Amino acid sequence: MDIRIEAAQREDFIEMIKLADLSMPDRMNLHELKKYFELFPDLLFKAVHNDRLIGFCCAGIDMYQTTGWLLFSNVVDEYRGRGIGKSLIQVRLQALRQFRAIQQVLVTVNATNTASIRALQAAGFEWARTETEYYGPGKDRAIMRLSMVPAASRMILKLPDGAAVGH
Numbered sequence: 224m225d226i227r228i229e230a231a232q233r234e235d236f237i238e239m240i241k242l243a244d245l246s247m248p249d250r251m252n253l254h255e256l257k258k259y260f261e262l263f264p265d266l267l268f269k270a271v272h273n274d275r276l277i278g279f280c281c282a283g284i285d286m287y288q289t290t291g292w293l294l295f296s297n298v299v300d301e302y303r304g305r306g307i308g309k310s311l312i313q314v315r316l317q318a319l320r321q322f323r324a325i326q327q328v329l330v331t332v333n334a335t336n337t338a339s340i341r342a343l344q345a346a347g348f349e350w351a352r353t354e355t356e357y358y359g360p361g362k363d364r365a366i367m368r369l370s371m372v373p374a375a376s377r378m379i380l381k382l383p384d385g386a387a388v389g390h
């Protein structure tokens with residue numbers, strides 16, 4: 224099956240919002256998606272099969288450009304379980320890596336969303352923290368994290384006493 228992952232365009236907006244309304248109307252709405260197009264135009268992607276939009280995803284980055292966020296992803300019901308969700312994660316990570324200062328990518332996860340969690344774990348994400356009552360009384364949010372700092376540069380140098388680094 225020839226499924227293409229490519230940059231989403233503003234003209235895709237109507238199809239995207241229709242798809243989001245089908246599966247997660249409480250999570251994504253017209254105003255939010257419009258904002259993403261304005262703020263992060265290079266971080267929105269779509270999955271296409273036979274010219275039909277069968278999935279899309281959004282990412283964002285904080286104003287210091289050190290933390291990226293996976294903001295939303297969605298695959299048409301009958302196309303799920305074929306690896307498209309994973310591809311939508313990878314294309315966003317690839318786009319976020321273009322920001323040289325980026326150190327980590329975070330994502331808010333619903334602890335009951337097995338497909339989403341499995342796809343994120345496959346990409347290397349790990350549980351990071353729970354923010355208690357983030358959404359109000361009794362409504363916590365869980366966050367998964369992927370470090371974007373190469374393991375080699377995370378090494379801590381142990382210097383002999385009195386040694387100095389630099390010139």
Ligand SMILES: CC(C)(COP(=O)(O)OP(=O)(O)OC[C@H]1O[C@@H](n2cnc3c(N)ncnc32)[C@H](O)[C@@H]1OP(=O)(O)O)[C@@H](O)C(=O)NCCC(=O)NCCS
Nearest residue numbers: 295296297298303304305306307308309337338339341342
């Ligand atoms: C989350 C979502 C985008 C995943 O898309 P997908 O194309 O089905 O994902 P993939 O095919 O890449 O599968 C990812 C993993 O989930 C597993 N999976 C897929 N559907 C599953 C299901 N219904 N139940 C349990 N696991 C499932 C796959 O087996 C795979 O895990 P594995 O590699 O360990 O086998 C899709 O399920 C979806 O659109 N859900 C509704 C919207 C949503 O929840 N979005 C995420 C939060 S914004």
